[in-house]
Amino acid sequence: MRTQVGIVGAGPAGLVLAQLLHLHGIESIVIEARSREYCEQRVRAGVLEQGTVELLIQMGLGERMMREGLVHEGVEFRFGRRPHRIDFRELTGRAITIYAQREVVKDLIAARLTAQRETHFEVSDVGVHDFDSAKPRITFRHSDEAQEIHCDFIAGCDGFHGICRPSIPEDRLTVYERVFPFGWLGILAAAPPSSDELIYCRHERGFALQSMRTSEITRLYLQCSPDEDLAEWPDERIWAELQRRLATDDGWRLTEAPILQKGVTGMRSFVVEPMQAGRLFLAGDAAHIVPPTGAKGLNLAVADVRVLAAAIVEFYRSGSVELLDRYSDTCLRRVWLIQRFSMWMTAMLHQFPGNDGFEDHRQVAELEYLTSSRAASQTFAENYVGLPMSGAYL
Ligand code: RFL
Ligand code: PHB
Numbered sequence: 001m002r003t004q005v006g007i008v009g010a011g012p013a014g015l016v017l018a019q020l021l022h023l024h025g026i027e028s029i030v031i032e033a034r035s036r037e038y039c040e041q042r043v044r045a046g047v048l049e050q051g052t053v054e055l056l057i058q059m060g061l062g063e064r065m066m067r068e069g070l071v072h073e074g075v076e077f078r079f080g081r082r083p084h085r086i087d088f089r090e091l092t093g094r095a096i097t098i099y100a101q102r103e104v105v106k107d108l109i110a111a112r113l114t115a116q117r118e119t120h121f122e123v124s125d126v127g128v129h130d131f132d133s134a135k136p137r138i139t140f141r142h143s144d145e146a147q148e149i150h151c152d153f154i155a156g157c158d159g160f161h162g163i164c165r166p167s168i169p170e171d172r173l174t175v176y177e178r179v180f181p182f183g184w185l186g187i188l189a190a191a192p193p194s195s196d197e198l199i200y201c202r203h204e205r206g207f208a209l210q211s212m213r214t215s216e217i218t219r220l221y222l223q224c225s226p227d228e229d230l231a232e233w234p235d236e237r238i239w240a241e242l243q244r245r246l247a248t249d250d251g252w253r254l255t256e257a258p259i260l261q262k263g264v265t266g267m268r269s270f271v272v273e274p275m276q277a278g279r280l281f282l283a284g285d286a287a288h289i290v291p292p293t294g295a296k297g298l299n300l301a302v303a304d305v306r307v308l309a310a311a312i313v314e315f316y317r318s319g320s321v322e323l324l325d326r327y328s329d330t331c332l333r334r335v336w337l338i339q340r341f342s343m344w345m346t347a348m349l350h351q352f353p354g355n356d357g358f359e360d361h362r363q364v365a366e367l368e369y370l371t372s373s374r375a376a377s378q379t380f381a382e383n384y385v386g387l388p389m390s391g392a393y394l
Pocket of ligand 2: 044045046047198211212219292293294295
């Protein structure tokens, strides 16, 4: 097979890149290890920055998202058993949209199939080769047959556990990493959310978060140990712990309902530098991971491929490799701003082992300042709704 861009991974990064290229008349082939059904059902992110929403609309993918997505103009921080709201609209003129990652992925796969561009699910033994030359190759197996893609560029959009990053010789990459001593136990529950907006809650027993997927489905998280055994968390224990952490003095109660899905996610910050090697470009979780506290992973993946698509389009338009050469530097400026924000949110809201009380006071002071100072609220809000794609600091 021959194409212009070979894309490994059909997550948000790979699929948005494929669609952006398609809209500029550039051919690509997407290969994905999992089945289409698996990609469309995987429970992941839920918060879209306004810039991500605007890009999806420009790409012609806004129709269902605008109908079904929930626009949120603020968020709540809960601590000391009291709610504190931050108003995005008033502080930034912008908002976020709640629309599940799997719905974004469904819309993108549907667009890909409508465009009749090649996509292969359930491939195995993927390898990327010769990316230091002008003729890179991707090899894989599909339906038990060995296949090969000859292309001009390879986009490594295969997530944190993919093969693209480890295919680059170790001595060409610098890895920056922090692994947190906790994880999140997440559930989907068949109940309308008990509050219209997200609630980020600091509690002595650990962080809790109320989010949602639709007006009928609540998404909730509890801080837990990174290797927490789900077998020790029957539904009653999960609800009791959520009620305890989220309780307020004004009698607010979480609506309990059947739990549809449970999972535990470890938390880390990770950045690889540079995000490119020859004609292999890493994007999204393949290049970086942020702790989910800032709700940024998917948005950052989309920001990367926007930069990559523009660079590839420029190459085919003018032959210039200038934007391609700068790809990693351009992306990493944003990546580190988002790392900073996600780390700050994580440190403000979670219980860290060995805490001697100093951290409790520091966290509460941080939250009090955040929710009472207009300057602090605005700083948070401009980061949460999404930093612009370019500007003084980008
Ligand atoms: P993905 O989504 O992991 O997609 C990578 C794809 O590559 C495939 N793959 C391969 N394909 C071919 N060959 C191979 N050898 C392959 N190896 C892997 C995989 O099957 C997969 O389909 O990475 P991508 O596209 O970079 O997208 C990143 C986002 O998925 C991720 O950052 C977010 O989900 C993170 N995240 C959140 N981000 C947000 O912006 N807002 C949120 O509210 C938010 N909440 C979350 C999250 C992630 C979570 N988990 C489970 C890690 C909440 C959670 C609980
Ligand atoms: C989610 O809805 O899954 C979600 C929301 C906010 C976060 C992380 C995850 O910070």
